[in-house]
Amino acid sequence: MTDVIEVADLRRTYAGGFEAVAGVSFSVPAGELFALLGTNGAGKTSTMELLEGLAQPSGGRVRVLGHDPYSERAAVRPRTGVMLQEGGFPPELTVAETVRMWAGCTSGARPVGEALEKVGLGGRSAVRVKQLSGGEKRRLDLAMALLGRPEVLFLDEPTTGLDPEGRRETWDLVRELRDDGTTVLLTTHYLEEAEELADRLAILHKGRIAAEGRVDEVVGSQPSHISFALPGGLAVGDLPPLGTYVRTGGEVQLRTSVLQHAATELLVWARDNAIELRGLDVRSASLEEAFLGIAQEQEAAR
Structure with missing residues (x-):
């Protein structure tokens, strides 16, 4: 399979008739990092949720690894990792307990220690989730997304709340995953992040793609x-x-x-x-x- 993500005329309309995604089309080949950019309300997260199978499209077609991520969720979910904007883990559990609980629901999960070391939380395993900083909670979110060794990784604003050092470390980890063959779809408000990481990107504006291509192609248009x-x-x-x-x-x-x-x-x-x-x-x-x-x-x- 050449393209592991295929999106054609994708639409999402909310109650009241607001069309957040208004005919988006793009594809992502295996091993590529594709970034979705746009201002608040441009449709990035709405698009991501459709690709992750969290909602059914109002129109159009989406395929992830050859399957409909909503109606064929059982075929897609074990092969994908999802990092939402906010994880919402039980605050009283420790970091290790949280990962262990999630690993029990994940096929072929990494060992808990390996998952935590990968995101720089190895020394925080006994700390309760409610005691973590905002940046540490984002690292925990990322650990959960990587737990099942995903073929496709969805990252929605992955470095929000991280300090510059933590952001750079996360970039290095994402590059490592991509180099190992993981296909990554990323949304971010940090344009430097997209410039550093993306093989290709699309800029969304009011639910439509306004520009798409390699970073140098998009920049070269100006x-x-x-x-x-x-x-x-x-x-x-x-x-x-x-x-x-x-x-x-x-x-x-x-x-x-x-x-x-x-x-x-x-x-x-x-x-x-x-x-x-x-x-x-x-x-x-x-x-x-x-x-x-x-x-x-x-x-x-x-």
Whole structure:
């Protein structure tokens, strides 16, 4: 099987007629990490819940490992791991007791100690769940998702509440899982996280996919920037015609889709005219800029 996740014209409508997922289509091949991005209310979690088999679609088709995750849950659930936004484990149980309880319901579960060591909770096994920090509870959620050695792993905002060190450690673990062949579907509000981890991504906007592709493809859809202080005695109109210039106070920003060419031509122009470009900064668009730009384009088109 090439694609382990297949989504075609997926829809989810809530009571009252609100359509949270409005015709989403994408596929994820085996061993890929695919990220779903979007603002609050874009439809990320609603889409994830349909893929996890927690709800039935209002329309369209979804297959995970060749099965309908809702109507054929028994065939899908033992082969998948799910990390929800909030686990809701019994607060009075210890960490080890919680994992042991969950392992009793999981086919081929890892040993409790191995699961806890994998997420950095090996030294907290005797602590009650209610005494864990927010970040530690997210680690416990991840341990549960990994307990059954899943072929497909769903991660909904996996690093919320983690400190920078914990976030990096989680990234390393997710990369390790992907490199071992696990297919990962990730939602996150941290664009840096998607940039670091995703092989491909989709940006959702109001229940629809606004952009999809490799990170570099999505970022490349937005202009790069060259900024510098406007040389004394010159107006924007005196600059070489290399793209769109935007002036903010004494600074000028050149927006271009051909960064290397524009930067070279600008520097040659400055050299030939004996002009010093103070504060020169040359950079490609970031995923954050692409995310915001695509959202603005979608709003303008409505």
